[in-house]
Amino acid sequence: MGLRVSPEALAGEWSLSFADNDFVNAKPAGSRLGLAVQLKFFAAFGYFATDATEVPDEAISYLAEQLGVRETGLDGYDFSGRSGRRHCAEILRHLGFRRMKRADRVALAGWMATELCPGGQSVAAMLEAVFLWCRDHKIFGPSGKEMERLVRSERQRFLECFLAGVADRLLPETVARIEASLVDPDSPTGFHTIKNDVGAATLDNMLALADRLAFIQKLTLPRDLLTGAGKPWIDQIVRRVGTEKASEMRRHAPKRQLGLYAVFLMVREAQIIDGMIDLLVETVHKIGVRSKRKVVAGIARDIEKVYGKERLLVDIAGAAIEAPSGRVCDVIFPVAGQEKLAAIIREHRAKGTLERRIYQVMRGSYEAVAQ
Known part of the structure; x- marks a missing residue:
């Protein structure tokens, strides 16, 4: 089956002009559709079709309708045969090609x-x-x-x-550092180490990433040259360097070796910065989770759970009704002691401030990390 083509493309690219009609109709009826197909296919794409499957089905139907022939007239057309080659030469002369x-x-x-x-x-x-x-x-x-x-x-x-x-844009000291990185690939700033993943959010990993970043930034790489090649080229270079070992990199010609590694390092710098940000965010999250747990545990220790508060409220209400003019110490305290009432007040206040205290500690933790 041929490719699909829109109605707009049919009218714009597959319509026969008066000159095209005269050119095609001058040929035997059995070869007209094939000749018209090759004529308009070449005009659309700049090369000739090798068989009917390359031609959109709608285009074949549209050309057959213009010529007043059946689509089956294309079945016996030999695109690569002697007649087909002769037709291609005639089409080139008709269109004025050289x-x-x-x-x-x-x-x-x-x-x-x-x-x-x-x-x-x-x-x-x-x-x-x-x-x-x-x-x-x-x-x-x-x-x-x-x-x-x-x-x-x-x-x-x-x-x-x-x-x-x-x-050519690399400084002599930059070339020396790059070559040293390839010679000792497992050193802290070696080729293999530079390519390693970020790892878990630990202090050692953060320090190692900082060393790699400092190494790349000291190279003073010509980052402006990255605009001279599209993103597909840069991605291709990064993928290639990322899969090669140091021994394979050293087998490249000197300029190719330096160019490949320099481009990789320019991109790797941004990746390392992103990795450090991810580790920092993960660290802050861990600090926040631990702080919240610590605050909740501290507040829980401060809360004195008072059981039977509903029953105690009923007893206090009953005593107050029976002696509405009595003093609190004479009427209420015999039913609910002063210490138990104080415990109820502490429990209520502690629960009411729990979320506020958690928020304050979390905010303080994030501010400390940001500083």
Whole structure:
């Protein structure tokens, strides 16, 4: 099955002009639909289809309707056969295309280097853009495989130039520190140590991260160069360095080695800072949880649980009703002693201030950590 195409694209890309109709209808009826399909496919994508599965089904139906033929007329069309190749050559002459020359190849390579490669697009996306460039310049490029080789070559050339540019900006003392990190990869600032995970929220881990961060910041890396390559390139470099051992890194050419490690360290610096923030937040959370438990335990010790308060209230009410004019010490205290009433008051006040005291301690803990 072919790809889907919108009604807008049908009208814009698959409509036959008067000149197209004259060109197609000049051919035998049995080959008209196949010729029209190749004509509009090339006009849309900049290269010829190799079989009917590359052509959207709606486009085939739309072209058949314009020509007044049945869609089954495409079944016997040989896209790669002798007639198909002759039709491709005729389509190029009809559209005014010419074969790619050496100067065209140089111009295309320069365009890829400045417009496509820096963004870090995939090979497939770049290949599609290259064919459209050729179409817009009325140039018929080489085969798809040769075009793909050209795209991959330009991508590799861009990456090597980018890494060499980073290496050239490194100070001599920076180069010495980077090389020492690769020579002794398990040292506190070695290659393997720099790549290690953050670890648990402990004082040792925080100090180790601080050492790694200080090491990277002393290198004075050319961070402005990161804008010269798109995020896909940076992510690719970081993934590659992250999976290699120090011995594998040392096998790279000097400039490539320095460029790869320098880019990785620029990104790793931000990752270490994020890791330190996460550890700090986790530490503050632990302090808060412990403080809350301590406050709750202290308040619980201060609370004297008084049992039977409801029954005691009934007895006090009964005594007050029987002697409404009597003194408290004569009427109430015989029923509920002074100490028991004081305990009830303490219990009530302690419960009422529990949440407020917890909040005060938690706030004080966070302020202390922030300072």
